[in-house]
Amino acid sequence: MAHWFHRNPLKATAPVSFNFYGVAGSPAANKICNDLRTTRARLLEMFTDVTCNPEIMKSATDAYLSLLQGFISSLDGTTQENKMRFIQNFKWTDTLQGNTPSAQQDAVFELVSMAFNVAIWYTKFASRLAGKENITEDEAKEVHRSLKVAAGIFKNLKEIHIPRLITPAEKGRDLDPRVIDAYIIQCQAEAQEVTIARAIELKHNATLIAALSFETANFYQKADHTLNTLEPECSSKWRKYFQLKQHFYMAYAYCYNGQTLLASDKCGEAIRSLQEAEKCYSRAEALCKEYRQTKGPGTTAKPSEQLFFLKLGGVIKNTLEKCQRENGFMPNPRKRR
Secondary structure (H helix, E strand, O other), X not given: OOOOOOOOOOOOEXXXXXXXXXXXXXXXXXXXXHHHHHHHHHHHXXXXXXXXXXXXXXXXXXXXHXXXXXXXXXXXXXXXXXXXXXXXXXXXXXXXXXXXXXXXXXXXXXXXXXXXXXXXXXXXXXXXXXXXXXXXXXXXXXXXXHHHHHHHHHHHHHHHHHHHOOOOOOOOOOOOHHHHHHHHHXXXXXXXXXXXXXXXHOOOOHHHHHHHHHHHHHHHHHHXXXXXXXXXHHHHHHHHHHHHHHHHHHHHHHHHHHHHHHHOOOHHHHHHHHHHHHHHHHHHHHHHHHHHHOOOOOOOOOHHHOHHHXXXXXXXXXHHHHHHHHHHXXXXXXXXX
């Protein structure tokens, strides 16, 4: 089953020379600076290389961040601050704030910003793979794994590294806890979408699919509420995505709940559940149009024309028609149930 996921753009950064004249005087020190420069450039190239896979990305990330740790970690194993931490200035844009960069003379800021971009890359890789029409079981597992890795990176940054910054996170920017939380929840919700699609493909119990769909809808609602205090110009499009996915998965939940009720010969209740599914689906369809018309960072797409969206519409229609047919065959006492 082909999926569609909204993606915000990658962060951009200014070149960094790592030329520390008068500080890095020895050949060994110069080599470290050269390695920093080349491994950083390679990692940045990987973000836009369509042939890059998680194994290559992990190798490139480890190569650069392990060297960068030499500017952050204490040199003598104590809690004393590494003096090299504040020697180089770094500039990064944000995924929501356009091309206006933030700058800090702090290696922790570089670590956080680069790792944030790595997490975004994992979400983009997952999206690209999940968008295929007939994804294999192994590919579905890779999508799930990539989203889990991204969520783990975001969580680690929020809990461990961002609190170490000297300059507090600016409101509405990537390191704002609300933005980080939204990314974490989005990864969780999208990973669960893959689980739902797999459950449907393997014809698992309708009750299970309904429960997973309801939980996924709640994830998207939570993500939307996380962003409700951000400036609309930078968050509106992202929030429309969360809202349309919330209603889409509520439609899924009602649809498969209706199938469960139908299997129990509760046709009247099944019909009501399917009618609620139709309402949620219609609302999701309207939100798809609003998403297309809303300006802001992120991908430009027509979600209502995507295969995943069209398929659900057909399932709801067919299931409702089946319920109505079976309800018509039943004696009056059951019809009223």
